[in-house]
Amino acid sequence: MLFTNQIGMFGLFAVARQRAFQSDHQEINMIPNGEQIMAEQLAWLEQQQIHVSGRFVEEVFPKFNPGVFSDVLRREIDLSRYGEGVNKFYFTFVALGNTTLKFHGQHYSRKKRTVEIAVRVPLEAVLSANQEETIRLMEKAYLEGIDLIGTLPLVAPFDHMAFRRDVEAIFADKDWYVADLVNNVPG
Numbered sequence: 222m223l224f225t226n227q228i229g230m231f232g233l234f235a236v237a238r239q240r241a242f243q244s245d246h247q248e249i250n251m252i253p254n255g256e257q258i259m260a261e262q263l264a265w266l267e268q269q270q271i272h273v274s275g276r277f278v279e280e281v282f283p284k285f286n287p288g289v290f291s292d293v294l295r296r297e298i299d300l301s302r303y304g305e306g307v308n309k310f311y312f313t314f315v316a317l318g319n320t321t322l323k324f325h326g327q328h329y330s331r332k333k334r335t336v337e338i339a340v341r342v343p344l345e346a347v348l349s350a351n352q353e354e355t356i357r358l359m360e361k362a363y364l365e366g367i368d369l370i371g372t373l374p375l376v377a378p379f380d381h382m383a384f385r386r387d388v389e390a391i392f393a394d395k396d397w398y399v400a401d402l403v404n405n406v407p408g
Contacts, residue, residue, distance in 0.1 A: 270300045270309055273363075276339070277316035281347045284355045287314050289398045290363060297391055298384070306334060306379030312366050313339035314359055316347050327366075329373040336373065338366040353395075360392045 266272070271294045275287040290312075300307055328337040340362040347355055367388060370381040391397050 269295055271295050271298060272309065272311045273314070274312070275314040275316070277314065277347075278318065278344065281316055281344070281355070284350070284352045285314070285316055285342075285347055285359070287359075289356075290359065293391060293397060294388065298387060300384070303381070303384045304379040305377040306375035307336050307370065307381075308334040309336070310370075311335065311337040312363060313337075314342055314362055315339050316342045316344045318344050327369045327373060329375065331374075331376045334376065336370055338369050340366045340369075356398055364388065364392075 271291065273287045273291040273294065275285065277285050300310060326339055329335070330337075342358050342362045346358055350358060364385060367381055367385045370379065370384070
């Protein structure tokens, strides 16, 4: 079974949040409807510069968890520091068995200045790896994705090597993902 995952601040499912409003000394409780929640999520996602997702078989989850990368990189990286050539970076980890579907590659939108890159992570390696080894395989794939930015015909300068160095600095702490891992397992 194919499992697609985009985990971020809002998780896989929207959870209604209770809000209290004061009106004429009376507290009114309101739970936002689904449309309000979806609009908030979309607005939040539109503001994000980095998007990390995955296409993978369910047997590798939760150790193969793209959401950890999303949370940390969104918090630590500001793409505008590297130039105007890339406004948004969409990265997809791919850990699938034999399939005729093409889920890997790269694309650049000159108009929006967005990069979309998908990199394969060897499924057999992930299946036999523990949590830490899986994260290391994913780190390697993410850095390969950053390298691919350098092959794209960007409309403005973008220092992908500085971007790579900053991401490598995050990955240098072997436990960079631990705190966010707990928050990114649905359950």
